[in-house]
Amino acid sequence: MEAVADNLFPILRETSLFSAWPEDLLHALLLQSKKVTLDSGEILFVEKAAASAFYLVLSGRIHLIAAASTGQEKIVEIIEQHDLFAEAVAFLGGRYPVTAAADGSTSVLEIPLALFLEILEQKPLLMRQMLARLSMRLHFLVKELRHLSVESAEQRLVSYLLELCPQANGSAVIEFPTKKSAVAARLGLTPETLSRVLARMRKAGVIEMQGRTIHVPDLQALERWVAGH
Known part of the structure; x- marks a missing residue:
């Protein structure tokens, strides 16, 4: 012991x-x-x-x-x-x-x-x-509850990604800490909604994704994109 x-x-x-x-x-x-x-x-x-x-x-x-x-x-x-x-x-x-x-x-x-x-x-x-x-x-936890009650799916996901991000500017590589279904549940989303938001983000060019790894070419561009949602 x-x-x-x-x-x-x-x-x-x-x-x-x-x-x-x-x-x-x-x-x-x-x-x-x-x-x-x-x-x-x-x-x-x-x-x-x-x-x-x-x-x-x-x-x-x-x-x-x-x-x-x-x-x-x-x-x-x-x-x-x-x-x-x-x-x-x-x-x-x-x-x-x-x-x-x-x-x-x-x-x-x-x-x-x-x-x-x-x-x-x-x-x-x-x-x-x-x-x-x-x-x-x-x-x-009160702050998290407020976010889940008033933020859009896009805002919840981007806020979560920024929490995982080691820096505030430039590009970043972010790793989902667990499977997507668990991340979706953590954000108060269905897995289908999370997949749709990720697809929209890829189409907009603000992220690239392979498996659980997300590459953000420009963090400020990501923030500008989510401001429109």
Whole structure:
């Protein structure tokens, strides 16, 4: 267990949640954590289940899925490598608000909630830092909800592509982090609508696409194009 903690310590320390944690407390938490490996499509936890842990993606991706009143499911977030998720359950009555499923072969670090909460209760400063992070996360999700409710399909897709883009000007090569159907669900679109928007963008010459790879010859031209939609 000590070797595992040593290997994962730098990864966990890079997250905003744990960046200020003292080394001894972080090692203590890691020693009680464990690695979980999932096959593609395997469920890690289900919505409304009692929570005993939160997670860090070590490899692969996790889809967070919410059930609508109509019975349909929607991917609300795609969790990438070295991202934390489900940490908010510590402040939500101990139940998961979404379902988590693996997108491809995935491994995660399972961090025990009981020990995490015990440490926070003993360290008020860490608790305040945690609440600040959750507040920023809430603002982000409210912004995302606003975008989904008022933006056109073209605006949603271009905004998403720009989020993935490493720079603001010139040309760029962007890689979809997951399959197109998952991206479509993340943006609140059907796969057919996403395909039509991509086709219109290719026809307009603002993108070139091969598989999941998108080449944008001119980022500012892409922004001008979407301004017309």
